[in-house]
Structure formats: structure tokens, C-alpha cells
Amino acid sequence: MAVALKYRAMMRMNAIELPELSGKTILQVIPDLHAGGAERTTIEVAEAILEAGGRALVVSEGGRLVPELERLGGLNVELNVSSKNPITLRANATKIARLAKAQGVDLIHARSRAPAWSAYWAAQKAGLPFVTTYHGAYSGVSGLKRKYNSIMARGDLVIANSEWTAAHVRSVHDTPKNKIITIPRGVDFDQFDINAIAAERKDAIRKAWEIDADEKRLVLLLPGRLTEWKGQKVAIDAMASLSGAERVKLLLILAGDAQGRSAYVEALEDRIIEAGLGGSVRIVGHCEDMPAAYAVSDIVLAPSTRPEAFGRVAAEASAMGKPVIVADHGGQKEIVIEGTTGSRAEPGNPADLAASIRAILQLGAEGRAGMGEAGRQHVVERFSKRGLQAATLGVYKRLLETHEDD
Missing domain, CATH: 3.40.50.2000 (Glycogen Phosphorylase B;)
Incomplete structure (x- = not known):
């Protein structure tokens, strides 16, 4: 506080x-x-x-x-x-x-x-x-x-x-x-403030995403329209490349509108099943309360395969004090400081994204909190x-x- x-x-x-x-x-x-x-x-x-x-x-x-x-x-x-x-x-x-x-x-x-x-x-x-x-x-x-x-x-x-x-x-x-x-x-820092999110709002998100109250896994959140260039396939493949011991500690949430792209959603679902990730990846649809969504997450991903002109997800997640992993191109490079506020992975490279996830996991809860705090300070001063x-x-x-x- x-x-x-x-x-x-x-x-x-x-x-x-x-x-x-x-x-x-x-x-x-x-x-x-x-x-x-x-x-x-x-x-x-x-x-x-x-x-x-x-x-x-x-x-x-x-x-x-x-x-x-x-x-x-x-x-x-x-x-x-x-x-x-x-x-x-x-x-x-x-x-x-x-x-x-x-x-x-x-x-x-x-x-x-x-x-x-x-x-x-x-x-x-x-x-x-x-x-x-x-x-x-x-x-x-x-x-x-x-x-x-x-x-x-x-x-x-x-x-x-x-x-x-x-x-x-x-x-x-x-x-x-x-x-x-x-x-x-x-970023609206009154809206995107971890201390302003009531427990009821976080509980509503967990219920919508079917996350149990005693869930021990860390939540990786990838928010964005369900369209190929936002990198959902890269994130699924990154999860698949992690070891079983690493995957059991994680839950990947893909949150966003399909906006009529039903074939793409089906392709994502098929990819999840083929990789044996049915219990580790969830597609949850559009989220109205993004501050609460960030609040219940531990690490936020934005692995866009095309350059983002700015990188709203990275800025908002940082404002909420969360470590962020972005693709290392476009405007997102101006928001995430490698090793300080998050990590930047090679665009379209699941193995590199997995390495970034692994590195942030190894920081432990205290290290991740410090990284998130540095991210908030960075965006408050600039965005x-x-x-x-x-x-x-x-x-x-x-x-x-x-x-x-x-």
C-alpha cells in the first residue's frame, strides 16, 4: 500500500x-x-x-x-x-x-x-x-x-x-x-492499480476461468484477439517444449475475442490436444475486467509474431506490477526492459519464449514481485x-x- x-x-x-x-x-x-x-x-x-x-x-x-x-x-x-x-x-x-x-x-x-x-x-x-x-x-x-x-x-x-x-x-x-x-x-493508473482490485472482482475472474481457490499453479495470461499474429500458437508450443515438471506448475490462459475466426479457434484447440496440454491451457474468451485479469495472473505474455506498434498489454500488465514477456520487436521493446521489468523473446520462437518463462520462474515469488514493481515504476514515469x-x-x-x- x-x-x-x-x-x-x-x-x-x-x-x-x-x-x-x-x-x-x-x-x-x-x-x-x-x-x-x-x-x-x-x-x-x-x-x-x-x-x-x-x-x-x-x-x-x-x-x-x-x-x-x-x-x-x-x-x-x-x-x-x-x-x-x-x-x-x-x-x-x-x-x-x-x-x-x-x-x-x-x-x-x-x-x-x-x-x-x-x-x-x-x-x-x-x-x-x-x-x-x-x-x-x-x-x-x-x-x-x-x-x-x-x-x-x-x-x-x-x-x-x-x-x-x-x-x-x-x-x-x-x-x-x-x-x-x-x-x-x-495507462489509467487509477484503473490499473493492483491495490484497487477488490477480492470479489478477482474471485469473479477465477470463477469464469474455472480456477479453483486452492490452485497452486502459476497463471500465465496471454490477452489479445484470437488471431494468429498475436502469438497464441507460439505460446502453446512454448508450453509443450517445457519439461513435465515445469508444465505441472503452470496454467496458460488465452483470453480474447475470436471475432468470427472460428477456424483459428478450432486450430488452437487441436494444437492443445495434440500437445497433450488439455489440462494446462484454456481458451476463455473475451474478458471485460482486464485489471482483475492481470491481478489474478502471475506472468503476462505478449508474443506477437508481427511487430506491435505500441504494446498496450505490456504497459497495462506492468502497471499492475506483473512481469511481462514480449516478442523482441516493435513498440513493445520500449516498454519491457530485459531482465528488469520482464523479458523479450525472439519473435515466433517457442523455444526462446519457453526459456524466458523458465528464467522468470526461477526468480521465485520475491524476484517476480521485484520485477513487477520495477515495471510499474517504468510505465508510470513514461506511459x-x-x-x-x-x-x-x-x-x-x-x-x-x-x-x-x-
């Missing part, structure tokens, strides 16, 4: 004021508001806009986060903005431009490629500043795919969510350095939600002032 109080005191001493946006209306555009880092950041920025005296609008297809946006005082306007159909993209541009005029929008912020094209054309029609956030390491090397991806580098200013992402944008799109603003994603909010609103204010001077 004393440690938690120390961090809260440190955050108060370094309280970050939000730039004033009184009377300004900001429109964020994103495919949906179901779950994910970009979606969560949309809500966090809407919260800051409203606190700063502005109006927060979102165009999306809706989702489970809409009620939260509305509780804050924001408005979601439903539109089919996930479609890549060129006719739909152009039609959406017209609809967004009309919405901007009707609602008195002052700036448009796009957070994904398909809706970004519509938002870009709408901003041009309406004569509004246009901001993009480069949330992902978008794949594709063909000329057509690079053209499609390039919209995320066409903002008047481009927000990169890590230094790795900023370098990627400069390399792939030849974007001038002075046009890119690096704003790491932030706060308030810092994200203030920096993003600073980008808005800069562009709005420039636009007013033109």
Missing part, C-alpha cells in the same frame, strides 16, 4: 494540465468501438476533449464502448466506415462532410485506414484540419497496398504511438520528421493516460490555431 501511495503522490506532483478547447468540436473516426487499443484511446481522448471544454463526436459502427462514451458526454454517430469499397468510401466522405457542417466540427481525427480516406476527403471538402494516428504496423508491400496505407501518413500532423512507429512512418512513407508527433498510448490526453489535445490546439491564422 505504501508503494501505491508513493506513485499516486508522484502523479499529483507531476499533474498535467489539459490544453483549453472551449467551444471546439472534435470528430474522431474509427471503424467500431468494440475493444482494442485504438478504440480505448478514442474514448480516453473524448474524455479529455470534454474536460477541456470541447465537444467530442465519434463516427463508428458502434460497439460495446459506446455507452461509456455517452456516459462521458460524447456522441457516437453510426456509419458503415469499415467498408473498403471505393463507392462506400466516397459516399461516407460526403456524409462525414455534411455531419461536420451540421455539428460545427473544427477538426477531424482519423484512427484507421478505410475511414481515414473518407475522413480525409471530408476534411478537404469542409476545409478542416486533419489529424491521423498511426496505430498499427500496417502490412502490405504492393504498390496498391502501400497507396492504401499511405492515408495514415497524410494528416496535417501524424501521431505515432511509439518511437518505433514514428521510424516506420518515416521509412515507409518518407514523411518529414517535423510532421510526426510521437505520443505513446497511456500515463493523462500524458496521452494532454499531448493529443496539444496537437489539436496547434492545428486549430494555425488554421485560424490562415
